[in-house]
Amino acid sequence: MGKLIDFVITSIKVSLTGSKKYYAWLASLLLLVIFGGISYYYQLKYGLIITDIRDQVSWGSYIANFTFLVGVAAAAVMIVLPAYLYNYKEFKHITIFGELLAVGALVMCLSFVLIDLGRIDRMFHLLPITGTPNWPQSMLTWDVIVLNGYLFLNLLIPGYLLYKAYVREKPRKWIYIFILISIPWAISIHTVTAFLYGGLAARPFWNTAIMAPRFLASAFTAGPALMIIILQIVRRYTCVGKPGCKLVVSDRALFTLAHIALISMLVNLFFLGSEIYTVAYAATSHLAPLKYLFFGLEHNGVTYAKLKPYMWAAITMEIIAALLLLFPKTRKNFTTLNIACIFAFVGIWTEKGMGLVIPGFIPTPIGEIWEYYPTLMEIMITLAVWALGFLVYTLLLKIAIGILAEDVVHPSAKDKEMPEGH
Amino acid sequence: MVDRSRRDFLKKAATGATAAVIPFANVRIPVIDVTIEELLQSHYKEMSEEEKQRVIERLEKEYREKYGIDATIKTTPPKKGVVWGYALNIQKCIGCRRCVYACVRENNQSRANPKEPWRGEIQWIRVLEFEKFEIHPGGKAKDFRTKFGEVLAGINLEESEHYYHPEEVPEKDKFYMPIQCQQCERPPCVKVCPTKATWKEPDGIIVVDYNWCIGCRFCIAACPYWARRFNWSDPYIPKEEINPKMHYLGNRIRMKGVVEKCTFCIQRTREGRYPACVEICPVGARKFGNLLDPESDVRKVLEKKRVFRLKEELGTQPKFFYFMD
Numbered sequence: 001m002g003k004l005i006d007f008v009i010t011s012i013k014v015s016l017t018g019s020k021k022y023y024a025w026l027a028s029l030l031l032l033v034i035f036g037g038i039s040y041y042y043q044l045k046y047g048l049i050i051t052d053i054r055d056q057v058s059w060g061s062y063i064a065n066f067t068f069l070v071g072v073a074a075a076a077v078m079i080v081l082p083a084y085l086y087n088y089k090e091f092k093h094i095t096i097f098g099e100l101l102a103v104g105a106l107v108m109c110l111s112f113v114l115i116d117l118g119r120i121d122r123m124f125h126l127l128p129i130t131g132t133p134n135w136p137q138s139m140l141t142w143d144v145i146v147l148n149g150y151l152f153l154n155l156l157i158p159g160y161l162l163y164k165a166y167v168r169e170k171p172r173k174w175i176y177i178f179i180l181i182s183i184p185w186a187i188s189i190h191t192v193t194a195f196l197y198g199g200l201a202a203r204p205f206w207n208t209a210i211m212a213p214r215f216l217a218s219a220f221t222a223g224p225a226l227m228i229i230i231l232q233i234v235r236r237y238t239c240v241g242k243p244g245c246k247l248v249v250s251d252r253a254l255f256t257l258a259h260i261a262l263i264s265m266l267v268n269l270f271f272l273g274s275e276i277y278t279v280a281y282a283a284t285s286h287l288a289p290l291k292y293l294f295f296g297l298e299h300n301g302v303t304y305a306k307l308k309p310y311m312w313a314a315i316t317m318e319i320i321a322a323l324l325l326l327f328p329k330t331r332k333n334f335t336t337l338n339i340a341c342i343f344a345f346v347g348i349w350t351e352k353g354m355g356l357v358i359p360g361f362i363p364t365p366i367g368e369i370w371e372y373y374p375t376l377m378e379i380m381i382t383l384a385v386w387a388l389g390f391l392v393y394t395l396l397l398k399i400a401i402g403i404l405a406e407d408v409v410h411p412s413a414k415d416k417e418m419p420e421g422h
Numbered sequence: 423m424v425d426r427s428r429r430d431f432l433k434k435a436a437t438g439a440t441a442a443v444i445p446f447a448n449v450r451i452p453v454i455d456v457t458i459e460e461l462l463q464s465h466y467k468e469m470s471e472e473e474k475q476r477v478i479e480r481l482e483k484e485y486r487e488k489y490g491i492d493a494t495i496k497t498t499p500p501k502k503g504v505v506w507g508y509a510l511n512i513q514k515c516i517g518c519r520r521c522v523y524a525c526v527r528e529n530n531q532s533r534a535n536p537k538e539p540w541r542g543e544i545q546w547i548r549v550l551e552f553e554k555f556e557i558h559p560g561g562k563a564k565d566f567r568t569k570f571g572e573v574l575a576g577i578n579l580e581e582s583e584h585y586y587h588p589e590e591v592p593e594k595d596k597f598y599m600p601i602q603c604q605q606c607e608r609p610p611c612v613k614v615c616p617t618k619a620t621w622k623e624p625d626g627i628i629v630v631d632y633n634w635c636i637g638c639r640f641c642i643a644a645c646p647y648w649a650r651r652f653n654w655s656d657p658y659i660p661k662e663e664i665n666p667k668m669h670y671l672g673n674r675i676r677m678k679g680v681v682e683k684c685t686f687c688i689q690r691t692r693e694g695r696y697p698a699c700v701e702i703c704p705v706g707a708r709k710f711g712n713l714l715d716p717e718s719d720v721r722k723v724l725e726k727k728r729v730f731r732l733k734e735e736l737g738t739q740p741k742f743f744y745f746m747d
Contacts, residue, residue: 041453044453044454045453045454045455046540046655046656046678047653047654047655047656047678047679048637048652048654048655048679049540049541049542049654049655049678050540053654054542054652054654055642055648055650055651055652056648058639058642058643058652059639059643113638116638116639117636117637117638117679118635118636118637118638118639118652118653118678118679118680118681119635119636119637119679119680120454120636121451121454121456121461122461122617122634122635122636122637123636125465125617125619125634125636126616126617126636131617132465132468132617132618132634133616133617133618134615134616134617134618137613137614138613138614138615138616138640139614140614140616140638140640141616144616196640199614200610200614200643200644201610201646201736201737202610202643202644202645202646202736203643285578285579285580288580300583360643361643363579363580364648365579365645365646365647365648365733366548366550366579366582366584366601366647366648367550367578367579367580367581367582367584368548368582368584368648
């Protein structure tokens with residue numbers, strides 16, 4: 001127990017000590033959180049009226065970002081699976097970065113859902129005993145279970161492994177059971193999130209069987225793409241990957257991630273194409289949301305097309321990303337690889353965030369066209385949640401790198417070698 | 423029953439005991455503006471009669487202090503052998519929207535306030551205007567439609583006009599179709615609600631416990647009839663316009679952050695009166711009654727007229743029927 005307390009205290013210390021650049025990074029994130037916090041105060045006081053979400057488009061930026069980030073969280077499995085099931089050596093050192101990214105992403109997901117609630121003061125109504133969860137009927141109750149379960153797994157696994165490394169002990173076998181469970185669990189979080197939408201017959205744009213597969217394919221593109229960028233940043237600003245460092249992020253590991261992103265992106269584009277074909281060729285009234293997305297809808301001589309430029313940009317970015325990832329020459333060149341990753345990430349964020357949530361509401365089920373565009377306060381709150389997620393991720397990474405690479409060790413284990421399994 | 427009492431016990435243990443002994447019951451939490459007592463209130467269906475009474479007294483007191491009105495909030499239960507149904511004659515409807523405004527007044531919906539435009543206006547009924555038919559001869563040559571032209575007719579929701587404002591209704595060549603909650607037998611909104619804050623009463627009406635709703639708006643996304651509204655802000659209702667005859671599950675004054683909807687005027691219909699929209703309709707287009715009673719207005723329509731329901735293909739089984747003469 002004493003060692004565990006030491007672990008926690010040391011972790012906090014390590015996470016809060018760093019270079020000037022590190023403090024500047026933390027401070028800028030904190031500043032964004034504070035600005036968003038002030039906006040959220042107004043939302044609490046005056047209600048969701050400070051956003052542009054209305055009866056016609058009843059979910060907006062919050063739920064769009066939530067949806068996208070569940071995918072980022074789920075994508076950790078793309079590192080865990082090869083590392084543990086296929087014993088892929090290149091990924092052994094980076095699994096922890098993936099799992100901790102899942103924690104950061106989940107912090108954002110849960111924040112977005114809570115912020116979107118009209119009555120956050122009553123959130124305990126969702127829980128057993130203090131509330132009346134509509135389980136198993138409501139997909140949202142499933143989402144509460146799988147998201148919190150996944151958060152638990154991704155705190156437990158890296159937390160335990162880091163603790164064991166800190167005291168220089170071999171991790172026990174039972175943790176591998178949790179690691180194995182985390183693989184299908186990752187799939188489940190994004191499946192349930194897709195089912196939130198897919199199960200609504202009222203919204204033809206979402207009511208399609210391809211929803212969950214499409215969610216997973218896009219997640220396994222955006223997640224690895226983000227990971228490639230983050231790992232390069234880690235390599236540049238920490239000891240990781242430098243000569244003599246115990247943590248290695250090899251180019252091969254990055255290229256493998258790029259390969260995963262490529263295949264997922266191709267599958268994602270294929271799914272998107274299948275969806276567009278089915279809706280467009282049949283050309284029933286279900287075409288309207290898709291038409292809104294890509295061309296805009298016309299009513300009484302006015303064309304409503306606020307999402308159109310974003311959507312075309314997103315699709316263009318996704319296709320460029322796919323091409324850059326496809327050719328070995330551009331995939332293995334870090335400049336073009338990074339462009340591909342940024343394009344893939346931003347493209348999917350648009351396509352599967354706003355591009356998926358908003359058109360589901362346009363036109364309304366009884367034919368009204370009403371456009372949504374987030375307000376400044378809404379954008380501030382959204383930014384704050386992103387900043388919060390990255391803040392959490394930064395602190396966790398700092399601890400992990402400290403213990404695994406920078407000889408942060410419990411005094412009693414000072415002379416011991418790092419045992420196997422780390 | 424054993425389960426239930428155990429559950430109650432756990433619940434009370436978790437939430438700190440019954441309202442009577444809640445410490446700081448009247449303390450108001452700033453910013454979100456709720457009292458501890460209100461926050462720890464149970465789900466309506468789990469409240470004892472005594473608890474319901476206490477909540478009602480609290481609400482009536484609150485309305486007296488806030489609006490200076492003497493409201494009575496009833497909890498009249500459904501009658502046995504009654505399932506409410508509605509029938510609307512779209513041939514008679516003239517699109518005057520009197521039903522919309524009668525509903526707003528009767529059900530204490532939030533009004534537009536020019537001085538505080540951030541407070542949202544809420545209307546439960548939406549009247550759609552359609553062209554009787556449109557013929558566009560010729561058509562675009564490139565189009566895959568027939569070269570003889572394009573013909574539009576009938577109820578095509580995506581061609582409907584929601585914001586029509588002519589000098590006089592009905593307009594020539596137009597017809598109208600009001601849409602409100604269809605009180606589905608298989609309501610998708612109830613299915614998706616994560617907290618069971620909305621449910622179907624034994625008389626077929628879908629209600630909301632405004633004090634249990636967490637405001638996730640999943641029900642709004644799930645409703646194929648766009649019948650649910652959200653309180654994006656605190657509602658605004660001028661004192662003198664408040665309807666003091668209220669039902670707990672119906673027209674009592676709502677708070678920000680919760681969903682509301684048509685209840686077939688539960689505060690009226692459970693007392694043997696017609697819904698406000700039925701009463702106000704100047705052309706008698708709206709019929710209401712007990713679906714289980716062969717003599718009721720709605721049953722007579724079902725028997726004599728050809729009726730249809732909106733979006734039948736979704737399997738929601740509305741108890742709201744449309745018909746023509």
